[in-house]
Amino acid sequence: MSLTIRRFIPQTIVSIILIIMIIFYYFYINKSVSDAFTTWDKALSDWAVIITSFTLIIGGIDLLRYHLVQIKKIGVKQLPFSGTTIALEIIMVIFALIGLYYSYVYPKLGITITTQPQFTWLFTYLYAPTDSAVYSILLFYIASASYRAFIARNPMATLLLITAIVIMLGNTSLGNLIWPGFLPLRDWIMTVPNTAAFRPITMGVGFGTIILGLRLIMWREVSWLGRRE
Amino acid sequence: MVSWEIIGAWIAAFIVIWIYSFAFRDNVFYKLAEHIFVGTAAGYSIALAIDSLNRVAIKSLITQPTVSWHYIIPIILGMLMFFKYSRKYYWLARYGVAINVAVGAALAVRTIPMANIIRQIQAALTPLWGSDPIKLVNNWLMFLITVGGLTYFLFTIFPPKPAPGRTSAIYTLYRALYLIGIYGMMVGFGALFANTIVTRVGFVISIYLIYLQPYIIATIIGVILAAIGILIEVRRRSK
Structure with missing residues (x-):
C-alpha cells in the first residue's frame, strides 16, 4: 500500500495523462468528444502553469535556505554577500506583493505585480544589467575557447575554422569592405550546408523526445520521482 | 537634485563593470555583483510565479467560480510540493510533479513528430534532377549532408568491416x-x-552603449573600485 501511494499512483497519473493527451490529439472521434478534450487539454496546461508557479516559489525558498546555511557555516565573511542575496530576494517579493495588493484594492491605479514602481526600479537597474552582463561575459570564455578550437590541426578543424571566419566576416561591415562576396557566401553556408547539417540533429532530438514519452508511459523513466525508497 | 533614475543608472554601470572584472580575476566587487544578480533573479522569478498564479488561478476562481472550480486541484497539488522538506511525507510532492511531467512530455511528444521529423524529411526531399546546375548542386549537397549526418548518428546498425585486402x-x-x-x-x-561569438560581441557593444557610455564617470569609478578589489585579492592570495 505504501509503495502504491508513493510511487505507483504518481506513475499511473503520468501514463494516463500522457496517453489521453496524445490519443485525443491525433484521433478525431466526434465533435462533442473533441470539444471536451480541447477544454480539458487547456485546463491541464493551466494546471501545469499553476504547479510550476509553486515550484518557482519553492526554488526561491531553497535559495534562501542555502544562503542562511552559508552564513551559518562561513560566518561574518559571508554575511555581506549572502545577506545581499537574501535582502534583495525578500525586498523584490515584498514589492511584488504590494503590487498585488494594489491591483485588488485600488484597481483604478493600474498598479500590478510587474508594474509596481519600486519593483520596476529594481528590475530595470539591478536585474536587467546584471542579467545581460552575466550573459555577455561569456564572450571572454568563447574567445578563449575559439582560440583553442580554431586551430587547423586536420582537414575537419580547417573546415570549421574557414566556415567560422567566413560567417564572422559576413556578419560584419568590415567583411564587406574586404571582399563583397563574404555576405552571399555566408548566406549560402547558412542556407545549404548549415541547414542540412542540423537536420539530422533536429530529427535525433525528435526521436529522443518520443522515446522519452514512451519511457514515461511504460514507467521506465523514474528519475522525476526524486529520491528512491 | 539627484533622481532615482540617475542613482539606478550609476549602480547599473558599477555592477556591469564589476561583473566584467571577473574576466581578469575574481574579486570582492564581482562577488557582490554576482550575489545581487542571484538575489534579484530569485526575487523576480518568485514575483513572476505569484503573478501567473494570480492571473491563471486566483482571478479565475474569484470571477468565474463555477467554471474554474477545478483550479483548486493544482493549487492543492502545488501546496503539496512543500512536503519535499519533510522526511516522512516527501512523496506527496510527487503528485504535483507527475502532472507537470505528464503535461510537458505530452505537449512535446504530440508536436515534435511533425515539427522535428516529418517537416524535416519533407524539407530534405528536394529534386535531384533538373536544368538549373546551381540548384542541383545545392540540392545534392543538402541531400548528401543530411543522409551523411543520419548515417553518423546511426548507433544500432553497422555494416561489417571487410577483412584486410577485401572490399x-x-x-x-x-x-x-x-x-x-x-x-x-x-x-x-x-x-x-x-x-555565437558575433551575438556575444553584439551584447557587449549594446551593454557599453546602454549602461557605460552615457555614465562615463560612474564607469570610471566602477573600474577604479574593481581594480582596488583585484589588488586586494592579489595581495590576499600572495600572503
Whole structure:
C-alpha cells in the first residue's frame, strides 16, 4: 500500500495523462468528444502553469535556505554577500506583493505585480544589467575557447575554422569592405550546408523526445520521482 | 537634485563593470555583483510565479467560480510540493510533479513528430534532377549532408568491416556517407560557433552603449573600485 501511494499512483497519473493527451490529439472521434478534450487539454496546461508557479516559489525558498546555511557555516565573511542575496530576494517579493495588493484594492491605479514602481526600479537597474552582463561575459570564455578550437590541426578543424571566419566576416561591415562576396557566401553556408547539417540533429532530438514519452508511459523513466525508497 | 533614475543608472554601470572584472580575476566587487544578480533573479522569478498564479488561478476562481472550480486541484497539488522538506511525507510532492511531467512530455511528444521529423524529411526531399546546375548542386549537397549526418548518428546498425585486402561496397558507401556527415556538421558547428561569438560581441557593444557610455564617470569609478578589489585579492592570495 505504501509503495502504491508513493510511487505507483504518481506513475499511473503520468501514463494516463500522457496517453489521453496524445490519443485525443491525433484521433478525431466526434465533435462533442473533441470539444471536451480541447477544454480539458487547456485546463491541464493551466494546471501545469499553476504547479510550476509553486515550484518557482519553492526554488526561491531553497535559495534562501542555502544562503542562511552559508552564513551559518562561513560566518561574518559571508554575511555581506549572502545577506545581499537574501535582502534583495525578500525586498523584490515584498514589492511584488504590494503590487498585488494594489491591483485588488485600488484597481483604478493600474498598479500590478510587474508594474509596481519600486519593483520596476529594481528590475530595470539591478536585474536587467546584471542579467545581460552575466550573459555577455561569456564572450571572454568563447574567445578563449575559439582560440583553442580554431586551430587547423586536420582537414575537419580547417573546415570549421574557414566556415567560422567566413560567417564572422559576413556578419560584419568590415567583411564587406574586404571582399563583397563574404555576405552571399555566408548566406549560402547558412542556407545549404548549415541547414542540412542540423537536420539530422533536429530529427535525433525528435526521436529522443518520443522515446522519452514512451519511457514515461511504460514507467521506465523514474528519475522525476526524486529520491528512491 | 539627484533622481532615482540617475542613482539606478550609476549602480547599473558599477555592477556591469564589476561583473566584467571577473574576466581578469575574481574579486570582492564581482562577488557582490554576482550575489545581487542571484538575489534579484530569485526575487523576480518568485514575483513572476505569484503573478501567473494570480492571473491563471486566483482571478479565475474569484470571477468565474463555477467554471474554474477545478483550479483548486493544482493549487492543492502545488501546496503539496512543500512536503519535499519533510522526511516522512516527501512523496506527496510527487503528485504535483507527475502532472507537470505528464503535461510537458505530452505537449512535446504530440508536436515534435511533425515539427522535428516529418517537416524535416519533407524539407530534405528536394529534386535531384533538373536544368538549373546551381540548384542541383545545392540540392545534392543538402541531400548528401543530411543522409551523411543520419548515417553518423546511426548507433544500432553497422555494416561489417571487410577483412584486410577485401572490399565491401556497403561498407565503402557507409564510410563515405559517414565522412560527408562529419564534414557537413563541421561546417554547421563552425557557423554556430561564429554566430555565437558575433551575438556575444553584439551584447557587449549594446551593454557599453546602454549602461557605460552615457555614465562615463560612474564607469570610471566602477573600474577604479574593481581594480582596488583585484589588488586586494592579489595581495590576499600572495600572503
